[in-house]
Amino acid sequence: xxxxxxxxxxIDGLRAVAVLSVLLYHLHETYLPGGYFGVDxxxxxxxxxxxxxxxxxxxxxxxxxQGHFYAxxxxxxxxxxxxxxxxxxxVGTLFIPSSWLSNMLAKTGLAAFFGGSNIVLAINNDEYxxxxxxxxxxxxTWSLGVEEQFYLLFPILxxxxxxxxxxxxxTRAVAVISALSVISFVLCGLLTWYRWEYAxxxxxxxxxxxxAGVVLYLSMNAWAPHIxxxxxxxxxxxxITGLLLVAISFAIPASIxxxxxxxxxxxxxxxxxxxxxxxxxxxxxxxxxxxxxPVFVGKISYSLYLWHWPTFVVFRWTVGLDQIxxxxxxxxxxxxxxxTSYWIVEQPARRFxxxxxxxxxKFIPASLAVVLVITGxxxxxxxxxxxxxxxxxxxxxxxxxxxxxxxASAKDCRIxxxxxVEGGVPLTIWxxxxxxxxxxxxxxxxxxxxxxxxxxxxxxxFALDTGTTVxxxxxxxxxxxxxxxxxxxxxxxxxxxxxxxxxYLKDAIKPHDLVFLPSLRLPRFGNQWGxxxxxxxxSTPAAQNQAAVVAEAMQLLAPITQLGARVEFEAPKPIxxxxxxxxxxxxxxxxAVCTPGFSMSREDLEKLRTPVLAAMTELAAKNSKISVWDPxxxxxxxxxxRSFRDGKPLFFDADHLSGFGNDLLYGNFSKNTLxxxxxxxxxxxxxxx
Numbered sequence: 001x002x003x004x005x006x007x008x009x010x011i012d013g014l015r016a017v018a019v020l021s022v023l024l025y026h027l028h029e030t031y032l033p034g035g036y037f038g039v040d041x042x043x044x045x046x047x048x049x050x051x052x053x054x055x056x057x058x059x060x061x062x063x064x065x066q067g068h069f070y071a072x073x074x075x076x077x078x079x080x081x082x083x084x085x086x087x088x089x090x091v092g093t094l095f096i097p098s099s100w101l102s103n104m105l106a107k108t109g110l111a112a113f114f115g116g117s118n119i120v121l122a123i124n125n126d127e128y129x130x131x132x133x134x135x136x137x138x139x140x141t142w143s144l145g146v147e148e149q150f151y152l153l154f155p156i157l158x159x160x161x162x163x164x165x166x167x168x169x170x171t172r173a174v175a176v177i178s179a180l181s182v183i184s185f186v187l188c189g190l191l192t193w194y195r196w197e198y199a200x201x202x203x204x205x206x207x208x209x210x211x212a213g214v215v216l217y218l219s220m221n222a223w224a225p226h227i228x229x230x231x232x233x234x235x236x237x238x239x240i241t242g243l244l245l246v247a248i249s250f251a252i253p254a255s256i257x258x259x260x261x262x263x264x265x266x267x268x269x270x271x272x273x274x275x276x277x278x279x280x281x282x283x284x285x286x287x288x289x290x291x292x293x294p295v296f297v298g299k300i301s302y303s304l305y306l307w308h309w310p311t312f313v314v315f316r317w318t319v320g321l322d323q324i325x326x327x328x329x330x331x332x333x334x335x336x337x338x339x340t341s342y343w344i345v346e347q348p349a350r351r352f353x354x355x356x357x358x359x360x361x362k363f364i365p366a367s368l369a370v371v372l373v374i375t376g377x378x379x380x381x382x383x384x385x386x387x388x389x390x391x392x393x394x395x396x397x398x399x400x401x402x403x404x405x406x407x408a409s410a411k412d413c414r415i416x417x418x419x420x421v422e423g424g425v426p427l428t429i430w431x432x433x434x435x436x437x438x439x440x441x442x443x444x445x446x447x448x449x450x451x452x453x454x455x456x457x458x459x460x461x462f463a464l465d466t467g468t469t470v471x472x473x474x475x476x477x478x479x480x481x482x483x484x485x486x487x488x489x490x491x492x493x494x495x496x497x498x499x500x501x502x503x504y505l506k507d508a509i510k511p512h513d514l515v516f517l518p519s520l521r522l523p524r525f526g527n528q529w530g531x532x533x534x535x536x537x538x539s540t541p542a543a544q545n546q547a548a549v550v551a552e553a554m555q556l557l558a559p560i561t562q563l564g565a566r567v568e569f570e571a572p573k574p575i576x577x578x579x580x581x582x583x584x585x586x587x588x589x590x591x592a593v594c595t596p597g598f599s600m601s602r603e604d605l606e607k608l609r610t611p612v613l614a615a616m617t618e619l620a621a622k623n624s625k626i627s628v629w630d631p632x633x634x635x636x637x638x639x640x641x642r643s644f645r646d647g648k649p650l651f652f653d654a655d656h657l658s659g660f661g662n663d664l665l666y667g668n669f670s671k672n673t674l675x676x677x678x679x680x681x682x683x684x685x686x687x688x689x
Contacts, residue, residue: 013289047213245269
C-alpha cells in the first residue's frame, strides 16, 4: 500500500467515537467513567492524519516546508477556535460571576488563542477532574494546546528524518520518533506519580500518544500488506481486539493511574483500529465506522469538541446541569453550535484560499496579527466584566470583599498595597501613608484560611481610618489555630504552613502588635460548586478533643503573648447551605445549588459552634492576652439567620463574607480591636519615674 495521503471515512467514524465519549463524560462522569480517554483517541488520530497530510510533499528547504505546514494548520484550527473563544468569552462575561471558581477563566481563555492554556492550567494546579476545572469554560482547550505544541516540533522531525527520500529514510524517522515516544512515555509515568498536572496537561508527557499515530502512518507500508492478507476470521479478531481495548478504557474511572499507565489502553486500541480500518476499509466491521452517521459526526467532531464544553459549563453556572431535561437541552445546543460552526466557519475557511492569494510568508504573520487583535479585544471584555455582566454581582463593592478600590479615610490616608514574602511567609500588606495625625505604633497581623482574605474590605478600612499597618496571611483551607482537631491530623501542606507562620510571628511580633485569627473552623453545609449534599457530615471538636486543641493552641500562642502582643480570635460566623453569588440572578435562581436556601436556624448554628466557642473561651480564661471577637450577633440578630439583609448579601458564598458583610461588621471590629491595641500599649508602657 502506498504511503500517499488518502481519505479513510472510517477514521472520521473513529473521531465520532472519541468526541461522543468525551461529551458523555463531560455531561456527567457516571455516564461513561472513562470517556475522558476520548482525548487520547484524538491524539493518536491526529498524529496519523497530520502525517498523512504531508505525505509525498517535496520542499526545497525546511523553512518552505514549515510555512506550508503551518499555513494548513492555521486554516484548519484557528478560525473555529477563535470564533468559539470569542463567543465563550462574551457569554461567560455576561452570565458567569467572578469568584474563586472562575478566577482562572480569563487567563485560560486568553492563553488558548495561542495554544498555551494547557501550560496555564498545569502551573496553576488546576486538576482536570477537580470542581474548579468543571466551571472553567476554556479548560477543554488544553488538548488543543498539546497538539499545537506538537506541531511546532513535527515539521522538523519529518523534514530531517523523512523528507525527500521516504524509501530510504522511513526507518530512520520511525526509529527517531519511536525513541522520543518511549522517552515521553517514561516521563509520563514519572510525572503521573510526582507532578500529576504536568503529566496530564503538558506535551513532554503526551508526545508519545501523538507519536504513536505518526509512527503508525510512517510504517504503513510495513504492516498494511500483512493485515490486508489476513483471513476474515483473523481480521475480525484483530478489529474486535481494538474495539475491546477502547471499550475497556471507557470503563476506567479517573484516578492516579491516568494518564499513566491507563492511557496506554485507549492508545493501543486506537492504533489497532486505525490499522485495520486503513488496511481493509471495505471489511464489514471497518465499514460500520464509514457509514454516513458516524462519518458526519466525525467531520463535525472538532467543532463539537470546541462547543460542547463551554455550553455545559454555562449551563452549570446558570440553570444547572442536574436534570435530564437540562442535559438534553445542553447537548442539543452544543450540537447545533457545532453544526453551525462547521458550515459557516470551518468549511468556508478551508475553501477560502488566502494562502494562495498571499504568499506563505505574508499569510502566516497576517493570520497571527488578526488573532492578536482579537485576543486584545477579548482581554478588554474580560477586563470590563463587572460593567458588562448581566449578574447583580457586577456591583462589586457590595458583593466582593477584595474588590473595593476607593475608600474614604478618617485620617485622609492613602493606602499602599504590597505583596511580599517576609521570613518565608507570603503576605499582603496594607500600609497607610500621607495620613493626617500620628500613625499607630502597632501592626495588625491577620492570619487564617481563606476567611482571612474575606475580611479584606474591613481590615483595609481599619488601616485607613486608624493609620495601622495590616499584614494578611491567608492559606486556603488551613486555619493557623484550627481548634477542630490537633494540627498533626491536618495535611502536610497545612502542617508546614503552621510551622512557617508560627516562626514568622515569633520573629516579627512587637509589644504593640495584635494578631487577628479569622477562619472557618466549622464543617460546611455547602460550597461554591454544590458538591456537598446540604447536610454537614463532619463534626465539630468533641469534648475529648478540647483539652488537646486548647493545650496545642496555648503552646503556639505563648511566644506571641509573651512578647506583649494581643491575640484576637474570630468566633464562628453563621454558615449556610447555598452560595448567594450563584443564585441571585434571573438566570441562575433555579439552579439545584440554590435549592437548600439562604436561611438557618440560629439555635442549630449555636449548637454547631458551641465546642469551638468553648475552646476559645477557655483559651481567653487561661491567658489575659487572648480575647474573642464574636460577629455572630451582628450577622444573625434574629431566631433565623439569613444570607441577605435589606436585599443585600451578607455573605458571598455559603460562609465567606461579602463586601456588604464587611461593612456591617467594621464598626464593631474597629472599636474592639482599637480597645485591645490600646490595652496593649497601656500594659507595655514603662512606669513613670
